[in-house]
Amino acid sequence: MSDASAKPTLPDRLSGNPRSKFFVEECFEHHIGIMLNGKERTDVEEYCISEGWVKIPSPKAKDRYGNPMLITLKGEVEAFYK
Template identity: 65%
Template structure:
């Protein structure tokens, strides 16, 4: 497996952008220079993340999300922990 995380990743297993192997390895997201732990989906090349909008849910029980645009940096957490 490469040391570069996928360009786009979604936490929803029904999505075509879901990659279980990447989640097992552990993904970290830095958005506009700050660590984010609540990211549901991201795209590095397009520069956006989706985060939950509070406790709001849609009619199927999934969290409502907001799309935030900015600088997105994705990395594997185990690579960070092994180096420090």
């Protein structure tokens, strides 16, 4: 990218977990917004536009490593830069 303000295109599937194969570090240099069924969500860990789902952390349930379990919500997903 030659222009300093140019932003990479958002992929169809993106994860906020650096260990995931869907993690793209260049996208997280800018603030990303996610809309699910017309409402903006601020707690999204992972999304897939073509399959129509987002994953959010559970408020109470934890996995065996102490990380929050992810809950899948389905609907119309839209990703954008703020």
